[in-house]
Amino acid sequence: MNFTDLLGSLVQNGISKSGRSRVTRALEGTTGGSLDDLIGGLGQMMGGSGSGSSGLGGMLGDVFSGAGSSKTASLGGLGALAGALLGGGGKATRGAIGGGSLAMLASLAFKALQSAGKKKAEPPRALFEPQTDEDRKGIEEDASIIVKAMINAAKADGQIDEKEVEKIIGKLDDDGLTPEEKQFFMEETRKPVDLNGIIASVGTREDLAAQVYAASLLAIEVDTVAEQNYLDGLSSGLGLPEQSVVYIKSTLGLMSA
Numbered sequence: 001m002n003f004t005d006l007l008g009s010l011v012q013n014g015i016s017k018s019g020r021s022r023v024t025r026a027l028e029g030t031t032g033g034s035l036d037d038l039i040g041g042l043g044q045m046m047g048g049s050g051s052g053s054s055g056l057g058g059m060l061g062d063v064f065s066g067a068g069s070s071k072t073a074s075l076g077g078l079g080a081l082a083g084a085l086l087g088g089g090g091k092a093t094r095g096a097i098g099g100g101s102l103a104m105l106a107s108l109a110f111k112a113l114q115s116a117g118k119k120k121a122e123p124p125r126a127l128f129e130p131q132t133d134e135d136r137k138g139i140e141e142d143a144s145i146i147v148k149a150m151i152n153a154a155k156a157d158g159q160i161d162e163k164e165v166e167k168i169i170g171k172l173d174d175d176g177l178t179p180e181e182k183q184f185f186m187e188e189t190r191k192p193v194d195l196n197g198i199i200a201s202v203g204t205r206e207d208l209a210a211q212v213y214a215a216s217l218l219a220i221e222v223d224t225v226a227e228q229n230y231l232d233g234l235s236s237g238l239g240l241p242e243q244s245v246v247y248i249k250s251t252l253g254l255m256s257a
Contacts, residue, residue: 001180003143008098010147010180011081011218013171015154019218022252023081025106047175094176102143109210112248116241124207142208146215149198151188153216156230160189195230199237209238214248222254 012018047109070211106124130136154160162167169182177185202209213235235245 001178002095002098003140003147004098004102005094005217006098006177006181006185007143007147007150008081008094008101009172009175009177010095010150011101011104011215012097013168013175015150015168015219016221018221022218022254025253026104026108026251043177064155099126102139102146103209105146105214106207108214108248108251109207112210112214112244112251113206113241115247117241118206118241122207124211126211142211145198145201145208146212148188148201149212150215150219151185152193152195152198152218153227153230153234155189155193156220157224157226159192165189193230194232195237199234202238207211209240210244210248213238213245214241214252217248217254218253 010019011023016176031248069168081097081104103126110123110127117124124142125135126142128135130139147242167183169177172182172185192195198212202212213231216234220231222228
């Protein structure tokens with residue numbers, strides 16, 4: 001089973017009604033922060049000079065040139081994700097969209113930590129092309145934690161009912177959901193909410209904590225007290241700085257939440 005592929009399907013198709021539009025807003029830069037902004041800054045933060053281009057393609061070029069000689073930036077998937085959500089990108093593979101989804105979350109996490117004054121934050125591994133089997137395994141483990149966090153967040157105000165599960169699976173089926181992925185998704189939705197388990201799975205990695213929080217915002221409407229309490233407990237349990245939480249919410253258009 002490939003969790004990166006499943007993550008891409010969840011981000012592209014959305015668990016919550018607003019999930020897809022939140023990613024779209026970030027890609028288009030129509031909220032307080034934008035993916036263009038955070039990618040544009042990544043080049044400088046990772047050692048590049050940045051070209052100042054306002055387009056997504058130009059920003060990606062900055063990051064590629066600024067990733068350093070020892071590692072190759074892995075942000076090309078962002079173009080696939082943007083094309084899938086905004087149009088004009090042609091038909092992209094699930095793997096490309098999954099990689100783009102991870103890169104988006106990793107970029108957002110990195111910039112969110114930088115906004116909190118953590119200038120020496122380690123760039124998330126999803127920003128780089130894996131060089132070894134260990135690298136690939138690590139990225140896939142991150143994807144599995146993020147996917148589980150998204151499904152867990154979707155249950156914050158109670159179990160997802162079977163009708164809603166079937167609706168989500170219907171959208172995922174159109175994207176090439178495998179039988180194994182379908183079984184996993186259904187089993188996870190039937191489990192009770194386990195906030196402490198999600199927090200424990202992240203450990204002490206701040207970059208993964210920020211990615212998990214951002215992904216959870218894509219899976220939840222944040223229109224009930226239970227959902228807001230869940231998010232508050234998640235950010236607190238993960239130890240995220242308030243400035244990072246604000247940056248993530250702003251970029252995804254949730255500052256009013």
